[in-house]
Amino acid sequence: MDYKKLISNRKSVRDYKRKSLKDEDIRELKDYVDKAKKLATDIEVEAIAMGNEVFENLNGKAGYQGFMLDAPNYIILLSEKKDNYIKNAGYIGEEIVLKALDMQIGSCWVTFNDSDLVKSNLGIESDKEVVAIIALGYDANKTKIINIHKIGENESKTKLAKVADNISERLGVEDIVYLNSWGNNATAHELENRALLNAFHYARLAPSTLNRQPWRFILDDDTVVLAVRDDEHTGTYEEEIDSGIVMLYFEAIVDATLTDITWELNHPEKNYNIPEDYVIVGYCNI
Numbered sequence: 568m569d570y571k572k573l574i575s576n577r578k579s580v581r582d583y584k585r586k587s588l589k590d591e592d593i594r595e596l597k598d599y600v601d602k603a604k605k606l607a608t609d610i611e612v613e614a615i616a617m618g619n620e621v622f623e624n625l626n627g628k629a630g631y632q633g634f635m636l637d638a639p640n641y642i643i644l645l646s647e648k649k650d651n652y653i654k655n656a657g658y659i660g661e662e663i664v665l666k667a668l669d670m671q672i673g674s675c676w677v678t679f680n681d682s683d684l685v686k687s688n689l690g691i692e693s694d695k696e697v698v699a700i701i702a703l704g705y706d707a708n709k710t711k712i713i714n715i716h717k718i719g720e721n722e723s724k725t726k727l728a729k730v731a732d733n734i735s736e737r738l739g740v741e742d743i744v745y746l747n748s749w750g751n752n753a754t755a756h757e758l759e760n761r762a763l764l765n766a767f768h769y770a771r772l773a774p775s776t777l778n779r780q781p782w783r784f785i786l787d788d789d790t791v792v793l794a795v796r797d798d799e800h801t802g803t804y805e806e807e808i809d810s811g812i813v814m815l816y817f818e819a820i821v822d823a824t825l826t827d828i829t830w831e832l833n834h835p836e837k838n839y840n841i842p843e844d845y846v847i848v849g850y851c852n853i
């Protein structure tokens with residue numbers, strides 16, 4: 568897949584045509600779970616394809632404040648519960664999102680907070696846990712509803728703004744990448760010299776819960792450390808999915824432009840003294 572092109576063109580689709588996906592397309596997406604890149608290869612993940620009954624059965628129970636997206640099709644990801652299984656689900660789920668886009672199919676992640684409730688409402692019998700709900704279908708219009716990423720104290724968690732330009736806001740590369748130590752913002756020029764400007768540019772386009780863009784990177788010699796914000800607006804599930812997605816984006820572009828990398832999902836030996844509201848989720852060596 569051409570990750571640069573797909574990442575540049577992706578957006579969350581929330582308004583779908585009343586037209587179901589073709590059976591063969593649904594099968595291709597479902598089967599893609601086995602072919603997709605993984606963050607952790609020892610975790611069994613399976614996909615279930617479902618139709619609009621997901622909307623009927625989860626309306627009021629999933630989505631931002633129970634606001635369920637009404638789509639003709641859905642993929643539900645189920646995973647074994649092992650270390651890093653939610654980050655792995657973020658990574659694989661976003662692979663499905665990009666694969667769908669490659670097939671001209673729109674999509675949107677749908678948040679939820681209770682796997683058992685989702686399983687019982689959808690009649691899913693499995694020992695695995697529900698780790699992702701992804702709405703799928705054809706985009707009904709060209710405008711896009713985005714989340715405002717600055718969440719003030721008095722603002723609703725789900726405040727949405729409708730924009731016509733199809734581009735949701737993102738922080739700049741220089742805002743999310745630090746050089747050597749926390750708070751020391753990198754410049755685009757420095758990142759370009761390290762041949763990493765592209766990878767960070769695409770990483771910051773990753774979707775995240777409420778578009779809060781929680782990721783910060785520390786580039787320290789050949790090590791890239793990823794930290795994500797742990798704030799009151801999101802739960803652990805959402806933070807870990809957001810982490811998995813951004814790891815996919817960064818890795819896909821570094822793999823395509825520089826060299827193959829592998830994320831280590833633990834702390835680097837060095838202590839980076841990151842602030843209390845951030846957690847280090849992993850690092851990689853370039």
Ligand SMILES: Cc1cc2nc3c(=O)[nH]c(=O)nc-3n(C[C@H](O)[C@H](O)[C@H](O)COP(=O)(O)O)c2cc1C
Pocket residue numbers: 577578579580581629630631636675676677678711713714735773774775776777778805808809812
């Ligand atoms: C883990 C996760 C959960 C999300 N849940 C919802 C949701 O329940 N409802 C919704 O409308 N959008 C949801 N989104 C979409 C984000 O709001 C969206 O990705 C973000 O605002 C950036 O916009 P973009 O995807 O169009 O670039 C979710 C995204 C992620 C990554």
